[in-house]
Amino acid sequence: MNKSLKECIAARRTYYSISDNSLLKDEEIERLVEFALKNVPSAFNSQSTRIVLLLNEHHKALWQITKDVLREIVSEKAFSATENKINGFAKGYGTILFFEDNDTIERLQKSFPSYASAFPNYSEHTSGMHQFALWMLLEDAGFGASLQHYNPIIDQKVKSKWDLPASWRLIAQMPFGIPTAEPSQKSCEPIENRMKVFK
Numbered sequence: 001m002n003k004s005l006k007e008c009i010a011a012r013r014t015y016y017s018i019s020d021n022s023l024l025k026d027e028e029i030e031r032l033v034e035f036a037l038k039n040v041p042s043a044f045n046s047q048s049t050r051i052v053l054l055l056n057e058h059h060k061a062l063w064q065i066t067k068d069v070l071r072e073i074v075s076e077k078a079f080s081a082t083e084n085k086i087n088g089f090a091k092g093y094g095t096i097l098f099f100e101d102n103d104t105i106e107r108l109q110k111s112f113p114s115y116a117s118a119f120p121n122y123s124e125h126t127s128g129m130h131q132f133a134l135w136m137l138l139e140d141a142g143f144g145a146s147l148q149h150y151n152p153i154i155d156q157k158v159k160s161k162w163d164l165p166a167s168w169r170l171i172a173q174m175p176f177g178i179p180t181a182e183p184s185q186k187s188c189e190p191i192e193n194r195m196k197v198f199k
Helices: 005-011 026-039 056-073 076-090 102-111 113-140 155-161
Strands: 049-055 094-101 168-179
Touching (some): 026 113, 049 056, 056 076, 094 113, 102 113
Antiparallel strands (some): 094 168
16 A cells, blocks of 8 residues: 555546456454544534445345346346346455435524525535545555446335335445456546636
8 A cells, every 4th residue: 555646546447347356354344434524624524424345245145136136127139238237346355335324414494494404415425525536545445446337226125125215325435456457548528628826
């Protein structure tokens, strides 16, 4: 873990080819998640982000659930490609599930009615920062990761499987493992189309 933040940001890619190996002990991965939860900011200090870390058989169970759900809604012709993609995630070491707690958001809406309509957006910002922070921490630890969005189609089965509160809203899934292949080349829009400076 010797990379600078800039190096982690530059090196970060979406890895679809990952293995179930790890350079860290499970407890060290847990500490990374705890670090993000303690230190990533949130609007009004809401601390609305909730995270579930799935390792070992729990990790595999998530992707089996996802595959089973998709099998019901994806055409038989298209399912082979879908299955291969899901199997790739399942080959990883673990998955981080990102949730936002609707009960927390609703309490803030009642406490600060002038901002009530904005709190769901603030919540998304908070979740995004947690996702980015953990992606950087995983990159620094030698993992390859990707950010997936199989919500809302898997939400109820996930909550049922791990007995999660009804108020937790699934935002994203981050499978990770040691990379086994290079990621695709990253392309960038011209900076001048994306940034303006006035001084």
